[in-house]
Amino acid sequence: MNTQLTILLLSGLAGTALAQTPTPDPNTLMNLGRFEEATQLLSRNAQQSPSAQTIFDAGYGYLRAGKPDSARIWFEKGIAMDEKRTPLNEMGDAITYLVKNDPANAEPKLAEVVKKSKGKNADILYRIGEAYTGYLTPGNGSIKPLYAKVVNAATAIDYLNRATERDKKNPAIQLALGDAYYLNKDAGTAVTRYESALELGMDPSRVYQRIGDIYWQGRNLNLAVENYKKAIEANASYAAAYNQLAELYFLVNRYKEAATYIDQYVNVSKDKRQETLLRQAQFHFLAKDYQRTVNLIDSNRTALAQNPIVYRIEGWAYSSLKEPQKAIQNISTFLEKAPEKVMPDDYKYLGLAYMGIENPGSDSLKAVNDSIGVTYLAKAAPFDTTENLYSDMAKYYYRAKKHPEAVAALDSAAKHNFKADVQDLFRYGMSNYTLGFQRDSLGKLVRDTVRFAQADSALALAQKASPDYAPTVLYRAKANYYAYTPEEAVRNGKAKPYFEQFIAMVSDKEDERNRYKKDLLLAFKYLISYNELVTKDDTARTEWLTKAKALFPDNQELAKIGAPVAGEQ
Template sequence: MIKRSLKLALLPTAVFCMVFGTGLRAQSLDEARTSTKNEQYDKAEELFQQLIKNEPSNSTYYFYYGENKLLDYFADTISNSLNIAMRDAAEVFNKGIEANPADPLNYVGLARVAFYNTEEAKADELRVKARSLLPTYKKVTKIKEPKSYAFTLAKIAESYIRFEQVDTSKALPFIREAISIDPRNSEVYLIAGDIYILVNDGSKAIKNYNLAQDWDLQSPTANMKIGSIYVKGRNLMAAIPYYEQAIALDQNYAPAYRELGQLYSMAGRFNDSKKFFEKYLELTQGNIPAKIRYVNALFYAREYEEVIKNVEEIFAIDNSRTYMNRIAGYSAYEEGNFQLAKQYMDRLFANLDADRLIKKDFIYYARILARKNQNYYKMLIDADNDAGELSKLQARSATLKGAAREKALADIDTLKAKVESARAQIKEAESELADAFTAYDRAINFENKEDLNLLYEKGTVQYAAHMYADAASTWSQLLEKGRDSENDYLQVGRAFYQDKAYDKADEIFTKMAEKYPDNLQAYLWMANTAAAKDPDSELGIARPRFQALVRKAAVDSVKNVKEIYDALRFLGYEALQSKRYDEARAYYNRMMNLSPDYRIRAHSSLSTMYMTMGEYQKAVEENNKILAIEPGNEAAKSAIQYISQLQRSAQPKAHPNEITGVISDSSGEPIAGASVRVKDTAAEAWTNARGEYKFVMPEASEALIISAKGYRSIEIPVTKRRTYNATLEK
């Protein structure tokens, strides 16, 4: 009797312990999940690990623990590695399956991982497996646990989301079935809203988020998601009430404060932004992971200087977080501080495991080094010019004596040091550019997925550095891989052209004309290439190509006026040089009828032709026609004055203000069609195919402006000399 009484007495205690134990487990799981929702992923991880340690057979813990790892990655895709995050999450889900192979949720987790790893077949197989573990039913009212059943279906739908994209034809049927089973399930409506927002259906997203709120009145999540929709639509003021409502429901809901911090930063209200970010850090207990998410928010708000400042504060507390060099390096690049950006990225590459490096690391590193050395070609030109001056100074010093010689020697030492320093900088720049191209290659082929847009970008950097052969080789790969638009052909051909590989350039432009027979640029560059191959017109290969260009362009002379003008200018000059004056006259007259914009140039060309023929009066008439159009044209006035002097003199003498010269590019090749203009006047001349020009300057001219399409303009002061040669850079 005593024994029975004792058992009866202990029974309530045992029942209480069982109930309390179950409640404690639920409470602990809720606490862990709440930490995840509050973006306290490190704290959530500790709680999940403790739950699993206490109850290793509970597969539910593993599922939410795996989700915590995925959400931790998505909260910081800058610092975290996708491969490692997916690997770690998969490991947790697999342990969940070992704990309970009949639980479908961990199969759903693995399906999500497989889908992010672009293993679609495997993901589908795992979804089928998860669905097979759900009991079949004839009536939804007969389902024993409708809430968990509907939740699993919604999670299967969610597994079709990847990188802000979703296949609604596959995902939404699961959502509809889940709602039919449990129409009061808040989490199902949240996932439905997430799916609709990804396909830009804001109204349906908001409808589902509102339903989620209706069935879980105390949850702040739905309001925050609605606020995010308005932020996405740039309607910032409309978003604020929803974030405030989320906070009203749960004053410790950290994500809402972070979102408000980002919102006010976007609105330029930085004091308000700082206030909410500080509250966010306070709620997350100022832990380093929370501060890292704050840094990410600053980065997306383009507060790059603040990013760097906060990263250094993190390093002061915990310098083991090597990956933070990544966001600091990215930010320094965006700030234009390429040297600092390189330092951060060098530390990242030196200390971070190779499998934690991401594609963006190589992209940013390539761009950092490219921008840091964007003046590489100018450095080459300046160094060569200084070296030339040094040679001249050394030769002249040998003829000097006394104090003049001592000064010259001192100048030589200074210039020599400058040249040596420049050569060292050039060597460093060449090394860093080589590293940039290696980084581009790593990014282009990252994880064996070729990125043709980056291949194009690499060629652009090579072209800008005047590495024309390399650029042509890089861009040619695009053509080989089927990226063969008109622009792709043009850039490859131009690169070969700049490299003086004229046969290869001609081959590319010819293929372009065959593939795109209506594209005039193909015919223009075929003609330009022929002119470059035959600069003195000895072979006569350019003339028929320019004639073909004129015929092709004549289909729409208004639209194609520039191409026709370029062709007529060459044909007229070529005929003039060959003394086919009637033909030259015909081309220049045709040029005059193209457009009023070209009349002065046509009259000027005719004037030059008549001067060459010795028909001075006709040359004067052409210049008078120019003055009738533009009374202040100084070039025409000077030409008339010069012709008058020639006619008065038995022995023609050069006009005292006549200047001549040759305009060439940085490699010494002449630039045809370059403009040589007297500053602040209309006096102007254009170079011939040999880059030569000659004209009479107005009195009191102070400077020449020399320019050509595709080159940087330069200004040269006018002195007593009458020959002005110049080099233009791209």
């Protein structure tokens, strides 16, 4: 889902006018992959107008639908109606054994068919050659043989070339030859044969789509897009090209375009199959059009109701829409209906939904929901390579004052190569700062210098990213102060630049001054002591004391600090 390909994608297709079209014919339906509809039409036609050809067509439809046993039933019905030199249904019957990988039955039957037609019937030769391609089936960004085990490109080319000798102007033979050469790993000749089919009058939309598919498989996405565009220009109602474009844009993470084209595909083709509607909803979810996702599911509820994946997609969408109760309901239903299909993202969206529940006036209930949510996020986080769920977990732990868990979550984020943002860095620093104050077995305060050092390192990075945030500067000062005894902290001077910076940031702002009164007093006392004990600079000491008393004239501690005794160094 995260394949990164840089290509020039041609614009302008999204606005192509959509023509109103009648119900597609069976051949078009098969090309669209809508085999159930195609076989229904072909079967009805064979029943209403039975002939060797109509019965063969019905069997062929089932053959292309991947149902050779059903196809054989039709072919066996039609054998009696075959012309002597054109044993269509007898050939179809032989092909059913071929595609079922039963050469012992298939080969003598095919030999008999060729013998009866004296090897001169182009249609017979064409149909046998096409069968050896396994019936290439394009769709959803791939072009693969329906019956992979039967594929024999050399045999297919042989039969199709013999068919061409008998009927040089048959575009269907050229299209099949293109398929055979593609399977023979000769894409250049395949495209040439497709172009020959076009010159002989083959529906240009179908040919351009086929060429587009070949280029896609060769990873030449520019030419794939160009040919899909030509298919739509030739016939704005040619649905298959819209579908392929949707899948191509999906491949390159252009989800908005993918959603637009699958909408156009559904509008043109009237394809209401469950898998198509589900794909449409998925594309809109990936395009972050969450309301459209929900609307699509709701409007196709009957068609989609039996597929539990619907509850997953709708739940994820509601989670992203900040409707947590609906998200929880849908995802929980999915987990109940399809536990064997659960994936980490289910836990991610479920966790985010629980943490998104607002409980006004009930902090305890909010805490319960957040606790449930973070439990689900913990299940998903190790598997998510795109979203830093550890950050969400750390945010919860930090607010809940569970600092060891907050640190552990952010350590896990780093191990999974997630880059910490400024808030992650601040929380990591503050949690380590808090954990720096430990108690021994007797309850005596013990400074954890490693924790304070980790706090300062994280806060330094946070300060670099956001230099004007006063709390970051303050706690860098305090981390460097409390890591030592008061006298050690003053004498080593590590906290000095940060206390100075903190005073400069907040002392001239009355609201900030009131908010940080205790911290400002600590900062001033530190700087007074530093100039008294370390620099022995009476002038600087006096300046800091004077400024402190001016800001806090009623403070008794400052009042007790007098001027230095004359002659003291």
